[in-house]
Amino acid sequence: MRHDVPPGLLGSLATLRWFALAGQVMTVVLVVYLLRLPLASAPLWAGIGALAAFNLWAAWRARRTRHAHPAEVLLHVAVDMLVLGWLIAWAGGAMNPFAPLFLIPVALVAPSLPARWVLATALLACACYAASAWYGKPLPHLDGLFDSAFDLHLAGMAVMFVISAAVVTFFLVHIGRALRERERELALLREQWARNEGILALATHAAAVAHELNTPLATLTLMLEDQLERLPAHGDEHAEAAAMAGLVDACRDRVRELAAPADALPGEAQGVAHALEAAVARWRLVRPAIELERSGAVAAPPDVVFDAGIGHLLQVLLNNAADAGERSGDARVALHLETAGEVLVGFVRDHGPGFNRERSGGLFRSSKPDGLGVGLALSHATVERLGGELRMEAVAGGGTLVRFRLPLQRATMHACKVS
Numbered sequence: 001m002r003h004d005v006p007p008g009l010l011g012s013l014a015t016l017r018w019f020a021l022a023g024q025v026m027t028v029v030l031v032v033y034l035l036r037l038p039l040a041s042a043p044l045w046a047g048i049g050a051l052a053a054f055n056l057w058a059a060w061r062a063r064r065t066r067h068a069h070p071a072e073v074l075l076h077v078a079v080d081m082l083v084l085g086w087l088i089a090w091a092g093g094a095m096n097p098f099a100p101l102f103l104i105p106v107a108l109v110a111p112s113l114p115a116r117w118v119l120a121t122a123l124l125a126c127a128c129y130a131a132s133a134w135y136g137k138p139l140p141h142l143d144g145l146f147d148s149a150f151d152l153h154l155a156g157m158a159v160m161f162v163i164s165a166a167v168v169t170f171f172l173v174h175i176g177r178a179l180r181e182r183e184r185e186l187a188l189l190r191e192q193w194a195r196n197e198g199i200l201a202l203a204t205h206a207a208a209v210a211h212e213l214n215t216p217l218a219t220l221t222l223m224l225e226d227q228l229e230r231l232p233a234h235g236d237e238h239a240e241a242a243a244m245a246g247l248v249d250a251c252r253d254r255v256r257e258l259a260a261p262a263d264a265l266p267g268e269a270q271g272v273a274h275a276l277e278a279a280v281a282r283w284r285l286v287r288p289a290i291e292l293e294r295s296g297a298v299a300a301p302p303d304v305v306f307d308a309g310i311g312h313l314l315q316v317l318l319n320n321a322a323d324a325g326e327r328s329g330d331a332r333v334a335l336h337l338e339t340a341g342e343v344l345v346g347f348v349r350d351h352g353p354g355f356n357r358e359r360s361g362g363l364f365r366s367s368k369p370d371g372l373g374v375g376l377a378l379s380h381a382t383v384e385r386l387g388g389e390l391r392m393e394a395v396a397g398g399g400t401l402v403r404f405r406l407p408l409q410r411a412t413m414h415a416c417k418v419s
Contacts, residue, residue: 006112006178007066007067008062008066009068009073009109009112010058010061010062010065010068010072010073010076011059011062011063012108012174013058013062013073013076013077013080013108014055014058014059014062016108017051017055017058017080018055020051020080021048021051021052021055023163024048024051024087025048027098028041028044028045028048031091032044039090039091040090040137043086043090044087044090044091047083047086047087047090048083048087050083051079051080051083054079054083058076070113070114070117071117073109073112073113073117074109074113074117074120074121074124077105077108077109077121077124078124080105081102081105081124081125081128082128084101084102084128084132085102085128085129085131085132086132088132088136089131089132089135089136089137090136090137091136091137092136092137092138093132093133093134093135093136093137093138094132094133094136095136095138096132096136097157097159097160098160099129099132099133100160100164101160101163102125102126102128102129103125104164104167105121105125106118106121106122106125107168107171108171109121111175192384213251213255214252214255217248217251217252217255218252220248221245221248221249221252224241224244224245224248225245227241228241228242228245246285247285247286250282250285250286253282272298272300272304272306272339272344272408273298273299273300275306275310275311276298276306276310276311276314276337278311279310279311279314279315280292280314280318280335282315283314283315283318283319287318287319287322289331290322290325290326290331290332290333291331291332291333292318292333292334292335293332293333293334293335294335294336294337295334295335295336295337296336296337296338296346297337297338297339298337298338298339298344299339300339300342300344300408304342304408304409305408305409306408307386307409309382309385309386310344310382310386310406312382313379313382313383313404313406314335314348316379317348317379317402317404318333318335318348320348320350320402321333321348321349321350321352321400321402322350323352324350324351324352324353324399324400325350325351325352327352327353328351328352328353328398330351330352332350332351333348333349333350334347334348334349334350335347335348336348339408342407342408342409343405343406343407343408344404344405344406344407344408345404345405345406346403346404347401347402347403347404348401348402349395349399349400349401349402350399350400351398351399352398352399352400353398354394354395354398354399354400383404383406386406386407387407388404388405388406388407389403389404389405390402390403390404390405391403
């Protein structure tokens with residue numbers, strides 16, 4: 001069983017250890033050299049030097065270790081408490097007002113380690129405190145400033161109170177921020193899981209429907225081909241039948257795509273452009289009454305691949321734009337596509353009534369009254385899977401502008417991902 005601790009805990013301990021070392025140095029300088037308290041300075045500097053040397057290694061280790069075992073964290077904390085016990089033993093033992101500092105390492109690791117490791121840390125703190133109290137040297141009297149060692153102890157306790165308040169405040173604020181960030185991440189994961197569950201159910205249902213529709217569509221294709229052979233080649237009925245055959249072929253191709261794998265296939269330098277043009281051509285066949293305004297140029301590198309999800313995304317965005325324009329009586333849709341290196345950039349603009357600002361899955365929910373409610377969800381899932389961006393903007397004068405930015409994967413990267 002893995003017992004990984006939160007990422008960055010070793011780094012946080014190393015950072016706090018530098019502050020502790022700075023505080024220890026200032027305390028020794030103040031007490032030994034300024035207040036001239038008769039303490040043995042050599043053991044104190046030896047302990048501080050040993051902790052500084054250890055923290056150099058600990059900081060190096062923290063930069064190269066993202067996940068640490070609780071035993072390693074306990075080892076780092078044990079060094080802190082052993083050095084602290086050494087310093088306190090040489091500076092008054094149980095009478096040292098900084099003895100409560102043994103509790104701080106326990107408080108630091110308690111939210112991050114399993115219970116048995118926290119218990120081991122607490123027992124180690126108690127052992128170090130007991131050893132420093134048993135073997136510690138009494139706190140000497142300081143002439144001139146304090147009347148007794150107890151007065152010096154009280155002064156040290158006041159300093160200790162300020163230090164404890166600062167450390168606890170910093171630690172609790174850090175923990176609260178981390179908990180709020182974790183709650184936000186969990187909420188996003190729950191939302192993504194729910195959306196993926198719905199998409200999986202939709203995909204399963206689509207596969208079943210595709211299997212059921214394949215036979216009647218094949219029958220319709222045969223019937224229309226037979227009808228075209230019987231009708232005059234240049235009559236209106238022949239043109240209507242040919243249009244119906246084209247629509248049936250488009251439906252049959254889309255049904256076959258439902259069962260096809262989503263893996264992209266590498267093409268030539270113009271392969272991505274051809275795939276995009278084919279997707280737009282299929283949409284224009286289904287929505288011939290919509291006036292499509294094109295702009296931009298696509299020129300992808302030769303080793304990029306075209307993901308089928310990009311074509312599905314274009315279909316959804318174009319259909320939403322067309323529906324919005326038809327509701328407003330302005331059946332115009334603007335489509336811009338261009339490549340910037342290995343990134344496909346574009347937008348779809350309609351002349352409809354716009355959108356409201358009710359959030360739904362990270363996108364603004366459309367005001368489409370007769371839709372199935374899955375278009376934007378599928379678009380969002382496609383953009384997330386490809387690592388792209390999608391945002392909606394209101395256009396001055398009416399309408400909605402949907403901008404998207406989609407990375408194009410190279411063939412070698414795609415092959416590695418598939419394998």
